[in-house]
Ligand SMILES: Cc1cc2nc3c(=O)[nH]c(=O)nc-3n(C[C@H](O)[C@H](O)[C@H](O)COP(=O)(O)OP(=O)(O)OC[C@H]3O[C@@H](n4cnc5c(N)ncnc54)[C@H](O)[C@@H]3O)c2cc1C
Ligand SMILES: Cc1cc2nc3c(=O)[nH]c(=O)nc-3n(C[C@H](O)[C@H](O)[C@H](O)COP(=O)(O)O)c2cc1C
């Protein structure tokens with residue numbers, strides 16, 4: 001598809017470095033965990049999870065995201081998608097555990113809401129560097145139980161999401177959904193592996209995307225060549241066992257870079 | 260088994276360069292799960308290259324438009340990936356290479372030899388990388404010199420991939436043949452562009468790029484047809500092949516084998532499907548072998 005033109009209808013300051021852009025196009029059929037390619041014209045096009053059917057939630061890190069931060073209500077940008085596979089929805093009554101770190105909240109907030117709507121019981125562990133960087137606290141707490149951790153202890157438990165996770169009986173949860181920076185996801189992966197529960201957990205991965213439609217090969221994972229843009233971005237723990245996940249990624253040229 | 264320039268292909272369908280070819284693991288996946296008879300890597304150059312900014316590829320109604328900009332990790336990093344592909348793919352692995360001069364092509368080819376590729380494909384045809392690709396490939400003297408130089412540094416078969424963005428593709432094909440090419444591959448993408456009318460911006464980060472997929476098939480069929488008539492060496496057909504019917508058409512135009520690129524968008528096992536379809540067709544029509552229909556259209560006058 002060619003990029004759709006979307007107009008910004010609202011901008012929400014979520015944290016000092018994170019903003020939600022609400023736009024005038026609704027992706028009715030989007031699954032939580034699917035992503036869109038966001039085109040900041042004249043600069044770059046980058047992947048973003050849908051934080052709702054008509055919004056993206058962006059952390060400012062570099063050129064394209066800074067360009068997005070310059071946009072005002074009424075401005076427009078390009079969007080392709082939604083692409084990829086999202087998180088698996090639970091059955092009614094099932095218990096769901098969500099582990100969200102940093103801007104990994106973007107695809108997980110709509111997942112928490114979809115789980116609640118389908119009659120599942122939701123519990124979220126939300127982690128950030130400090131209190132001011134916690135995003136979507138309200139959305140997660142309205143969808144179910146919420147535990148908070150911050151690296152500096154400014155809110156909730158001081159430390160990492162894994163500190164809460166270690167104390168939980170993971171076998172109670174029919175679905176476990178994880179998204180955040182890769183070192184955090186790798187730590188969660190290892191804790192769940194230790195509990196013998198990692199195979200069915202789901203992780204949303206981040207790799208450098210170019211085409212985003214499964215053709216160019218920029219985003220392939222070792223050792224099976226799974227494409228993060230098309231076969232993912234959400235993968236089961238089983239698919240990630242003995243893979244490059246948590247060890248290395250690749251830059252835009254395809255060179256390996258340590259995580 | 261199907262032999263082509265001394266290589267034993269599992270079947271006459273080959274993964275085209277630049278598609279799912281950046282890592283050894285994905286090349287292996289296309290061979291094992293996709294059923295390709297051979298695979299060609301992403302085009303590899305002398306230095307790591309990030310490629311053009313995104314959008315670098317979009318799907319149009321008639322095909323695909325891309326301007327990747329030859330992103331690659333350089334030969335020194337890629338030789339390890341080649342080795343991974345070689346050890347597990349169980350089909351020939353062809354290294355696509357590019358450079359700005361005959362010397363650079365030779366440097367890249369030699370640098371990849373430790374990864375043990377089965378053949379080289381010379382990309383003298385990328386329409387959207389400055390100073391490389393088609394900038395080189397529209398000059399017959401350069402194409403001949405590059406081909407000859409790569410033949411000098413290794414004994415491996417050398418395929419030369421041609422651009423359709425020239426007035427006479429056979430002149431470039433003949434130059435490749437004169438330089439010692441074992442086969443030519445046609446075509447690379449056709450120059451193209453798309454503009455976002457809401458904003459006026461060209462969509463591709465590089466502003467323009469190359470068209471592939473169904474839209475270019477008739478262009479490719481004509482190029483293959485002309486090259487078959489003009490050359491002695493085999494022609495490998497590529498451009499818009501996504502079904503066995505497309506492949507048979509390409510073969511009847513003169514292709515000894517087909518490459519498939521963009522069609523992996525629909526499904527990875529497009530290779531198994533095409534090769535099975537070709538077999539069924541040959542059986543139904545009473546042909547003994549793919550070789551019986553190569554260039555058949557030239558006999559029908
Ligand atoms: C499936 C997926 C979903 C994502 N969802 C979100 C989200 O909801 N919110 C959010 O803030 N961020 C999200 N990201 C990360 C986001 O894409 C990067 O932060 C963004 O690309 C940075 O661009 P930049 O130009 O501002 O930074 P740059 O300075 O260009 O790069 C900074 C870092 O961003 C990453 N990056 C840059 N370009 C790309 C690209 N084309 N593909 C992948 N990564 C890239 C690289 O890791 C790079 O090191 C997601 C990434 C993926 C793969
Ligand atoms: C995303 C993409 C990347 C490509 N990269 C290369 C490349 O690195 N080297 C090359 O020789 N051709 C490259 N090509 C061209 C293809 O190998 C092929 O010649 C062309 O796409 C036509 O075939 P198709 O219609 O089956 O895709 C690329 C094509 C696409 C779509």
Ligand code: FES
Nearest residue numbers: 210212216217229
């Ligand atoms: S980004 Fe091109 S295959 Fe995933």
